[in-house]
Amino acid sequence: MSQEIKGGPLTRLIMNDKAGRKLLLVLLLVSVLVPLSNLLVPEGSLFHVSTFTMTLLGKYLCYALLAVAVDLIWGYCGILSLGHGAFFALGGYAMGMYLMRQIGDRGVYANPELPDFMVFLNWTELPWYWQGFDQFWFAMIMVLAAPGLLAFVFGVLAFRSRVTGVYLSIITQALTYALLLAFFRNDMGFGGNNGLTDFKDILGFDLQADTTRAALFFASGIALIGGYLISRFIVTSKLGRVLVAIRDSESRARFLGYRVEWYKLFVFVVSSMLAGVAGALYVPQVGIINPGEFAPINSIEIIIWVAVGGRGTLYGAVIGAVLVNYAKTYFTGAFAELWLFMLGGLFVLTTLYLPKGVVGLWAQIQEKRRSSSGGPGGGQSATAEGKV
Amino acid sequence: MSIATPKHIDHPTVLYMNGVSVSFDGFKALNSLSLFIEPGEMRAIIGPNGAGKTTMMDVITGKTRPDSGTILFNDKEDLTRYDEAQVANMGVGRKFQKPSVIESLTVFENIEMSLKGGRSVWQALVHKLTPARQEKIDEILDLIDLKDRQHEEAGSLSHGQKQWLEIGMLLGQEPELLLIDEPAAGMTDEETMKTAELFKRLAKKHSLMVVEHDMDFIEALDCKVTVLHEGRVLAEGSLETVKANQEVIEVYLGR
Numbered sequence: 001m002s003q004e005i006k007g008g009p010l011t012r013l014i015m016n017d018k019a020g021r022k023l024l025l026v027l028l029l030v031s032v033l034v035p036l037s038n039l040l041v042p043e044g045s046l047f048h049v050s051t052f053t054m055t056l057l058g059k060y061l062c063y064a065l066l067a068v069a070v071d072l073i074w075g076y077c078g079i080l081s082l083g084h085g086a087f088f089a090l091g092g093y094a095m096g097m098y099l100m101r102q103i104g105d106r107g108v109y110a111n112p113e114l115p116d117f118m119v120f121l122n123w124t125e126l127p128w129y130w131q132g133f134d135q136f137w138f139a140m141i142m143v144l145a146a147p148g149l150l151a152f153v154f155g156v157l158a159f160r161s162r163v164t165g166v167y168l169s170i171i172t173q174a175l176t177y178a179l180l181l182a183f184f185r186n187d188m189g190f191g192g193n194n195g196l197t198d199f200k201d202i203l204g205f206d207l208q209a210d211t212t213r214a215a216l217f218f219a220s221g222i223a224l225i226g227g228y229l230i231s232r233f234i235v236t237s238k239l240g241r242v243l244v245a246i247r248d249s250e251s252r253a254r255f256l257g258y259r260v261e262w263y264k265l266f267v268f269v270v271s272s273m274l275a276g277v278a279g280a281l282y283v284p285q286v287g288i289i290n291p292g293e294f295a296p297i298n299s300i301e302i303i304i305w306v307a308v309g310g311r312g313t314l315y316g317a318v319i320g321a322v323l324v325n326y327a328k329t330y331f332t333g334a335f336a337e338l339w340l341f342m343l344g345g346l347f348v349l350t351t352l353y354l355p356k357g358v359v360g361l362w363a364q365i366q367e368k369r370r371s372s373s374g375g376p377g378g379g380q381s382a383t384a385e386g387k388v
Numbered sequence: 389m390s391i392a393t394p395k396h397i398d399h400p401t402v403l404y405m406n407g408v409s410v411s412f413d414g415f416k417a418l419n420s421l422s423l424f425i426e427p428g429e430m431r432a433i434i435g436p437n438g439a440g441k442t443t444m445m446d447v448i449t450g451k452t453r454p455d456s457g458t459i460l461f462n463d464k465e466d467l468t469r470y471d472e473a474q475v476a477n478m479g480v481g482r483k484f485q486k487p488s489v490i491e492s493l494t495v496f497e498n499i500e501m502s503l504k505g506g507r508s509v510w511q512a513l514v515h516k517l518t519p520a521r522q523e524k525i526d527e528i529l530d531l532i533d534l535k536d537r538q539h540e541e542a543g544s545l546s547h548g549q550k551q552w553l554e555i556g557m558l559l560g561q562e563p564e565l566l567l568i569d570e571p572a573a574g575m576t577d578e579e580t581m582k583t584a585e586l587f588k589r590l591a592k593k594h595s596l597m598v599v600e601h602d603m604d605f606i607e608a609l610d611c612k613v614t615v616l617h618e619g620r621v622l623a624e625g626s627l628e629t630v631k632a633n634q635e636v637i638e639v640y641l642g643r
């Protein structure tokens with residue numbers, strides 16, 4: 001980490017992050033090439049990416065952003081949030097509300113103002129908290145503000161009363177569970193059990209069109225790259241080192257004069273907003289948001305992605321999210337009922353045998369290769385790479 | 389023999405503790421403790437295990453709230469009203485009994501983090517390593533003899549080196565009052581003596597309170613000694629006088 005101190009922002013963000021640099025390059029290529037090959041390469045060609053595959057990959061990108069958000073607080077600051085799915089879902093609902101309003105009078109009940117489910121409930125007026133969501137810019141602000149505000153209030157309460165460790169994890173689970181129950185209720189005005197769905201278009205573009213899908217995919221890739229760079233900016237600043245200090249020895253940070261609660265609050269809020277953005281990009285691609293997204297198990301899965309990929313590296317989180325979700329897609333197709341057990345097993349195995357995740361393993365392998373190829377001092381740099 | 393515990397003293401103090409008591413589940417860890425440190429003074433604190441030495445530092449630094457008593461910093465700030473970070477930023481630095489450095493940061497980063505100022509979240513985010521800061525870090529690295537290991541993780545240092553690093557972090561904070569808990573633990577004799585020399589030099593600019601069991605070290609500090617026992621001051625004075633004190637011999641030195 002030492003070299004990261006020197007140099008301008010570009011050096012800090014990119015040049016010193018060898019693995020991250022490769023990852024960003026891959027992400028950039030994927031973000032550009034996948035949509036292009038979907039739109040321009042004729043179907044049937046080997047290089048054509050189907051809309052189905054593109055949408056699936058787009059989902060992975062959103063998950064990867066969510067994983068980066070979690071790694072930022074867990075990997076660097078030791079805050080084990082088991083409720084980050086809630087922030088993802090809130091961002092998703094904010095986007096969903098915009099998409100519902102976009103439907104306009106094309107719903108089953110053809111009400112120009114009210115979404116179908118409200119008409120069905122015999123509501124006559126749009127609730128106050130649905131106001132403004134017909135405006136895209138307003139919805140985008142809410143994508144950040146809704147998770148950010150919840151994280152802020154939660155963080156002020158939890159961090160100022162110094163709730164840490166397992167207690168914090170438990171109350172974050174409780175938080176997402178409480179929201180799950182709340183959003184299930186019809187009278188909450190978020191579509192209850194069914195959630196929000198049957199979206200038609202976004203910014204006037206048909207959501208079923210390949211071009212729209214391609215644009216959403218591209219946006220997800222860019223959001224992931226942006227989220228990665230924001231996180232990287234934070235962790236390579238002195239603030240990032242204070243976060244590591246808090247993770248390693250909270251009391252030391254306090255006695256050095258750092259107000260630990262404000263640092264935690266800051267990074268928690270940033271992380272919740274990244275999660276919100278991920279959720280907002282996820283919803284138009286999958287076409288639905290329902291209370292199931294608040295399920296406690298979802299939040300636990302995110303932790304597993306990060307643990308599998310390798311905690312405290314950011315790029316590990318991206319890799320973990322893609323790997324585990326690819327496995328999930330594959331296995332839930334083949335033996336659905338076993339997936340949860342496999343996920344649990346995966347977590348146990350990683351914790352026991354791969355404390356630094358897949359990227360740690362990779363660093364280890366490289367170190368072995370280097371030392372067996374016999375260059376003097378070759379083993380040194382590899383340890384530095386897999387650390388934190 | 390009884391120790392005078394004046395309610396008011398007529399000379400300025402950097403640390404004023406009067407009648408401070410702390411109990412844990414009825415057990416009195418500090419029992420109406422009174423102790424005064426003058427500006428620029430170095431004070432050694434000795435006493436058997438469980439005497440309350442660490443607890444005393446805890447109440448000064450805002451970690452533990454005393455049940456009763458007064459603690460003043462520079463005769464004005466009531467330290468019992470502030471939390472750890474606030475007390476630290478007022479100018480009270482603390483070295484822990486168990487070496488406590490940030491193990492996964494480098495030696496350099498540990499020192500950099502300790503440098504005075506820039507404690508807000510925003511300042512930390514936009515922090516830059518200015519030449520002045522770099523110079524200050526180099527100075528401290530020289531002083532604690534860790535320059536050639538500055539880019540290594542602090543976790544890889546030996547016990548003694550971690551102690552030194554933590555002392556270096558204290559210096560970075562530029563505190564007025566340094567509370568140092570068992571600095572010599574895990575150090576070689578040579579390192580111990582070097583540490584004593586360093587503290588003596590520091591005492592001119594700072595006030596120091598040093599807790600230590602190592603009597604050679606205390607002797608090398610050559611300063612006023614306070615003996616704590618069962619949460620109270622048992623004796624106070626030059627090392628000779630407290631060594632000759634019958635009670636001190638019984639509870640501490642005679643073991």
Ligand SMILES: Nc1ncnc2c1ncn2[C@@H]1O[C@H](COP(=O)(O)OP(=O)(O)OP(=O)(O)O)[C@@H](O)[C@H]1O
Nearest residue numbers: 412416417435436437438439440441442443444485
């Ligand atoms: N948080 C706590 N809860 C309960 N008892 C405590 C707590 N902190 C300290 N004590 C008790 O208070 C007494 C004083 O402890 P303290 O750590 O201050 O002693 P010390 O003089 O620093 O001893 P040592 O030389 O071993 O470091 C001990 O009996 C200890 O067990």
Ligand SMILES: [Mg+2]
Nearest residue numbers: 441442443485
């Ligand atoms: Mg102690």
